[in-house]
Amino acid sequence: xxxxxxxxxxxxxxATVAAQTGETPKDKAKQKEVQSATQAGTDxxxxxxxxxxxxxxxxxxxxxxxxxxxxxxxxxAVDATTAGSTTTAGTRAxxxxxxxDAKKDKGSPKALxxxxxxxxAVDTTTKQNASP
Numbered sequence: 001x002x003x004x005x006x007x008x009x010x011x012x013x014x015a016t017v018a019a020q021t022g023e024t025p026k027d028k029a030k031q032k033e034v035q036s037a038t039q040a041g042t043d044x045x046x047x048x049x050x051x052x053x054x055x056x057x058x059x060x061x062x063x064x065x066x067x068x069x070x071x072x073x074x075x076x077a078v079d080a081t082t083a084g085s086t087t088t089a090g091t092r093a094x095x096x097x098x099x100x101d102a103k104k105d106k107g108s109p110k111a112l113x114x115x116x117x118x119x120x121a122v123d124t125t126t127k128q129n130a131s132p
Contacts, residue, residue, distance in 0.1 A: 068074045112118045
């Protein structure tokens with residue numbers, strides 16, 4: 001009985017190993033077909049010309065200095081752009097008008113300061129809108 005179990009286990013291992021190893025000729029044919037299609041797509045003349053032009057442009061621009069080489073230069077450029085876009089005369093006038101309106105309305109009393117006043121207003125409106 002033990003020999004039978006050992007033979008079955010060894011047979012299942014052998015079958016598993018055989019199934020996992022090696023490719024069939026059909027798989028190799030598919031792989032070659034995919035490789036040839038990929039190769040044809042990447043080796044086109046137009047693509048090679050584009051790559052050559054990009055390579056040439058990169059090589060020519062390699063020695064040129066950067067526009068903003070230091071962090072301080074970059075920060076100055078950012079500050080100038082930000083200041084130019086946020087401090088226009090129209091924006092300042094709108095801000096001043098908004099501040100003036102807020103100060104004017106700050107001291108005005110509320111229309112209905114207490115809960116009782118609010119409830120009276122609701123009751124009055126409800127009675128007026130009720131159908132006769």
